[in-house]
Amino acid sequence: MRQIGIEPERIFTPDIDETPRRAESPRAYALRMAVEKLGGLPTATPGFALAADTVVAAGTRILPKTETAAQARQCLTLLAGRRHRVYTAIAIRAPGGKTATRTAAAVVGFARLDESAIDAYLACGEWSGKAGGYAIQGRAASFIDFVSGSYSAVVGLPLYETTTLLRGLGWR
Secondary structure, three states: OHHHOOOOOOOOOOOOOOOOOOOOOHHHHHHHHHHHHHHOOOOOOOOOEEEEEEEEEEOOEEOOEOOOHHHHHHHHHHHOOOEEEEEEEEEEEOOOOOEEEEEEEEEEEEOOOOHHHHHHHHHHOOOOOOEOOOOOOOHHHHHEEEEEEOHHHHHOOOHHHHHHHHHHOOOO
16 A cells, blocks of 8 residues: 555454355455455444455465465465466445445466475465465565566555545545
8 A cells, every 4th residue: 555655544454254165266255355354344444444355266276375384385386387366356445335346366377396496485484374375576576487467466455456446436
């Protein structure tokens, strides 16, 4: 948000169940998570409220926000040498209650990774809490040989789409 000149007044972490539903597509899951996160924010909050969720998908498989090095290793091994999709959904509530949503997507190509490259990345710790076990804006940038779509959606918040939604809801 700061990159586009917006300084958040407060940051909340809504307590929601982030378990994907059976047969839920990655795109639909990302949107549902953003909408549920927005619904979990205090409604008395003045001003605009924004929630978002990023999903890394290998085919129809939703990869986790990695909590362990073993999970991150599984994700990186799966992604190595292939393309995958990243979906980031945004849900915004304007003062007065009107809401708008949008989902941005990108296709990301990963280079082939050997065990030593994965080991070195795991040692740096950037994978922790990251969808798919990597952060494109960090050391994992050296693994990326292709991005088509919204780069900022892969980072975690699609800035063009966010700005467009905010303006559509009356933000100036």
